Amino acid sequence: MTDLNSTTIKLQTELHERFNFQQFRPGQQELLQAILAGQNALGVLPTGSGKSLIYQFLAPHLNGLFVIVSPLISLMSDQLARIQAAHLGKAAVLNSRLNVQDRRNILTHLVDYKFLFMAPETLCQPQVLRYLQNITIGLFVVDEAHCISSWGPDFRPDYLRLGQVQQQLQPQVTLALTATATDQVCADIVQQLFAQQSVFIYRASVDRPNLYLRTEFVSSDEEKWQRLQLLLEQRWPTLIYVATRKTAEELALKIAETTKRQVAFYHAGLDNLARQQVQQLFMTDQLDVVVATSAFGMGINKDNVCLLVHYDMPENFENYLQEIGRAGRDEQQALTLIFVSQNDYQRLQTRRQLNQIRPQTVTHFYEQILDETLQNSSGQLAVLKAYQRANFSEADVIATLTKTQEVRELQLQQFWQFLNSTTCLRQQVCDYFDHEPKVIQHDALCCSTSQTQSLSVLLQRLNLPTLVAATTPTVNLLTPTQVWTQLFVNLPDKSSS
């Protein structure tokens, strides 16, 4: 038996024993082997491919703390909860929501932790860096590493400082992970994070053969709603993406009032516990429809979403790919459908223009001149402060913003072309993302547009699995006695309830 085979078997045995999985998903094993051999690594793996398993798996193999940099608080909370629930090691999130005492407790007891999650802004704080420099960092993970590139859809200036921070921390190994990286974005990640170092790169194809891609053309909001009702007639576990929190709430209400589906909405405006509850109920099929903004995304693993609808269109391929990746994680056939509407496209254009930061605003910010735009938009102010923290000069910020705005415009145009195209959708997705795109064998289970095939015909052909009715169609609140019966084994005396 060769050493490689022996290592493979050992890893697979461990995977089964610790995580109860039979085999690795593409890329996991390759990245693990590279890291265990002491190499830095960049993994571009599709959504649902188990990126977080890689660092979870490595916990007993590498000494020291694992620092995981992540862009979203919700994503960190999800990962933390998963690690805690699976007892994989002591873990914490370091963020601004902690009170002073909790924060100090974590920082002064870092050696007791195995996983520490934080946003780049937190990591770059001198106090945090001082504490981290005093301990061994076993693994430095940059999650959603595409945020490092201004060519990526979620560019965050604070990510640009991670290369410098990594040099200060001297981790044993660095791992960058992302699901959506074009060649350009990969090149930026390598340059920013691994400038002078060798790096193992694994890039999986973004193709997910079990996802059926569908573009659904509609001419009005009413027509869109009618088609959605048709889709909601069957009890498929369904995730619906919308553009705004308001739409999420309104659409969920409309669905609750007009269908018998168990529905809830999900967006970043909900508190952590409410979000956690929606996730939990959706995971266990107590809810079968969730209407969500993009906040419902990274890190949420529900296996059996077999209908994913983009009620509103996202801004680019990257977000589209990230979001359709929530469907069909059980590798069963799933339908992903996006409504294509000229109105939505116009709305998106308008919103983008409204959110653009003008050069004059940048100048006012750097020269500390009162600016009405900044007074009314803490979002724009936060972006400019992030650039300032990353030591960008005024000219650099204007140049970078001009470039990213051009990139965003280009990405939107490309995505709009894709939505209006008549050639194989899946092939276009692969051509856009993959380094060496394969040739897709287009067949009846690949993709279609509403211009060539009606929705009802498609639904009959796909024959997606419906949920067995585990719950009653309407929610009846329970009485206290009923709730106590379900919660507690030793019930209180009836007279007191």
Next chain:
Amino acid sequence: MQANLLLPLFSKQARRYQAIYYLLTGKRTVSNLSAGLAYQLLPYFHFYPKLSQDDYQAALQQLVEQHYAKIQATDKTIQLTSLGQVVQARLLQRGFWPTTYNYWQDGDWQLQWERLLLSVQVISNYQHHHAHYTPLATQPLVQNEIRHWFYRCGRTQQQQFVEELSATTAQLTPNQANLLVNSLRSSSYPGVSDFQLSLSLSLTASELILARVTVLSAFLRKVQQFPQSAPLRQVFQFPTTILSLGSTRTYELWRSGQPWSEIVQHSYQKESTLLEHLLEAAILMPDFDFDQPRLQQLVAANPESYFGQRLLEIQELRQGVQDD
């Protein structure tokens, strides 16, 4: 933010909307606390700690567009229109607005809510032998507290906890009890989502949060009547002092009769800061003695000072509140 839910914070008299924002987000300054006292909004201190300035401003703008309120940009005040007062009254009649909630008595409602959810979850899961689950509390502080509480709880106390919980809930109104128990959950009881709960109770998502605070407040008042040793009572932390740390120290020294000059001399802080501590006590402490000769001497030393003026203002405000 559902704009009309801000209406109970305003009145037909002009109010400084920024001071109200800072009060809601828990910025403890003499200026903000004074505003809270003047507007009788002190109980809502730290009520919306995560409310962003953008959301707040957008909500105010909406109230103006709906003709519920008028804003005076020059002095940054807001006042309700006649229509706004009507809508405010209707909203208060619906009964979900937490009129009885008091931060200084009930504690931080978000922490108290997490304590309740987590303690129920922990006992329920323990009884059903579920060891691996995600805690229903996001604050490490609450997780630690409940962990320690649980380790102290023996079998008898667990049963006592369940009985106390059930008995306390039974003292709430039926609607309140329903809202409370249907918000609980554990591995053996999945519960319902907030959206489903709000639909069932004909409330919006934002109204549900307020209704929950109302119920929690009523629940906590009953819990406070239990002896300190009761397992349910031990789940919650109630404020033992309502002053900030610095103010507590200064106020204790002041009350012990130590001369002001000595307090100033032995402190590392500036006199102006120490005077602000006294002002905080004047606003928040029910037994603050405005007539104490030492205090009068302190004011008399510089009656036109910020301290003197503020103290007089606070005294008048407190007198006004008592008269109301």
